Amino acid sequence: MIQQSELVKKAIFLLKNLIETPSFSSEEDNTATLIENWFKDFSIPYTRTINNVWAVNKHFSENKPTLLLNTHHDTVKPNSAYTKDPFKAIEEDGKLYGLGSNDAGGCLVSLLATFIHFYDKENLNYNLVIVVSAEEESSGPNGLNSMLKIIPKIDVAIVGEPTLMQLAIAEKGLVVCDAKVKGSPSHAAHPNTDNAIYNTIEVLQWFQNYQFEKKSAVVGDVKMTVTQINAGKQHNAVPAEVELVIDVRVNDKYSNAEIVEILKKEAPCSSIEPRSLRLNSSSIPISHPLVEAGIALGRKTYGSPTLSDQTCLSCPSLKLGPGDSTRSHTADEFIYLAEIEEGIAIYIQLLEKTL
Template sequence: MELKQLTEKAIALLKGLIETQSFSTEEDKTAVLIENWFKAYEIPFKRTKNNVWATNKYFDETKPTLLLNSHHDTVKPNSKYTNDPFKAFVENGKLYGLGSNDAGGCLVSLIATFTKFYAVENLKYNLVIVASAEEENSGNNGLNSMLPIIPHIDVAIVGEPTLMNLAVAEKGLVVFDAEVDGTPSHAAHPNDNNAIYNTIEVLQWFKDFKFDKSSDALGDVKMTVTQINAGSQHNVVPGHVDLVIDVRVNDAYSNQEIADILQAQAPCTKITPRSLRLNSSSISLEHDLVKAGIAMGRETYGSPTLSDQSVLTCQSLKLGPGDSTRSHSANEFIYLAEIEEGIKIYVELLENCLKV
């Protein structure tokens, strides 16, 4: 199958995806476009809710399985767009449109790559591709819901924009709700236990606190207070202040360990994690995928941004065309050359790892 033709078809698919609204939980129409690709190439597929998936033709249960995954949902366009976010157009080599960079370019590149290898015999790994839903909102009906349905996965390539460099580790995420208590009162009367003033010391603690263990790939755990809320009217001292704390977890800690540390040490009345399931992820530098990528001249790094890697329990590599700094930006775009290069690198990488 000619790579040039596959690349042209992949770009055409991406244009269709851009022009089809697919906010998280509303991906039914883009799922149909992906189904149509598999039909056109006579590849049997299945659809579970808005997740579309397929296995290679010569799937062999005695072999390990490599997952190829990216998502077809998008965030909602921000208010700074000057282009129509649902209009796919090319200008100066850039394909503009919502979801072009995050993660449409990755998705269509992986779909093209899977199609290239679909009917190849005697691969070292089985292939499973999942075009997943609900990544942007970490929803219940995304890749996490597919893991009991698809075959057991031994390793994964998750398509997110990395400039086709190898994200060999990714930080996890825990969001905490915290409360600082005080004594409610009328603002006109003395009050030595003002919850808002009590929060000053708590905020300083969160600003200064350092987790002991760092990571070669991901550095330190990053903890940030991102929301604060208190009070209802000017003449009432509130009884408590609510805080939200965003913690980006390196691969030296589990999310449960982070929760245990904060619940034991944070000077709050209470602090509660919303979820512990979005853990950090990584892949050994000795894995065939990583060694092959390094041999091809690709750089390795640790990613601070969250993806569907967080729901996988196997080793996983984040790799894809596009630039993460463009994600969720106004007038989002991806270079056509990045998609062409992405497909070429994906194919070469798998050729180096899948062929016996």
């Protein structure tokens, strides 16, 4: 059996290669090949489906529940504020710099190392499936969502995102709505008591002040924000309608469909329509063995405000990983090398208590 210290070295080596291999969403071909090579190096059978790479443990049994280990290997594009080369793995003062190092490269290599640790163990309580998925950053059609009909049925999941190895037991969902406020078009020089722009004032106040009834002790209230407004094409014409975009961050007490039903019934708009209902909130009971095992290891629970591939899953899921979410998508992104070592150790300890 490979030693944990050796797994850490191999994981960091892989992460450096991943950093130096561009992998924007839907352009992850080359990093998918690196992940394939990881499985080949350990002589583990795997499958590549487009740019998703996945495998199951050696003693997989149809009679056992299945635990998914998931994270992603795509990245956003680097922003203009970088002072270091985003595609060069740079070690400085215990940090590893590079695009995707924190989000979610550290989680990726830590979960791969954890899977290797448990791959050939017998008599586990759960099967293990690992999916290193594509298109997470863009919520694309060929990511984890496309894999759920291909991989074995999942009963519970650990989704690797940077949480400082604390237990994110709930995650807010997202539904974006397009709304319209109508009025009577007219020449600006003539009286008009049904000006669509003026009518929007009351509507904006409604969105600003409305509170959804169900509150979550973990992720807080549903947060609704008007983020875009558009109307009119010329200075001397009152438009017939105003278009609004509303960003709704949904807590774990509602489905996106329920949120839209409430808005259609109560929002004082001429119309309101969701762009998508699929980015639902997610959670795992605090009494679940995975969470209890994490708490026993001294980990704290919290609710996450950020989206991940948990939105694809209908089963209980726990967000957990090395790195810090506040570093994600920032200039000169980095992860501490010690965080990767800790991440692998805690993942293994957590699963030893569960599997």
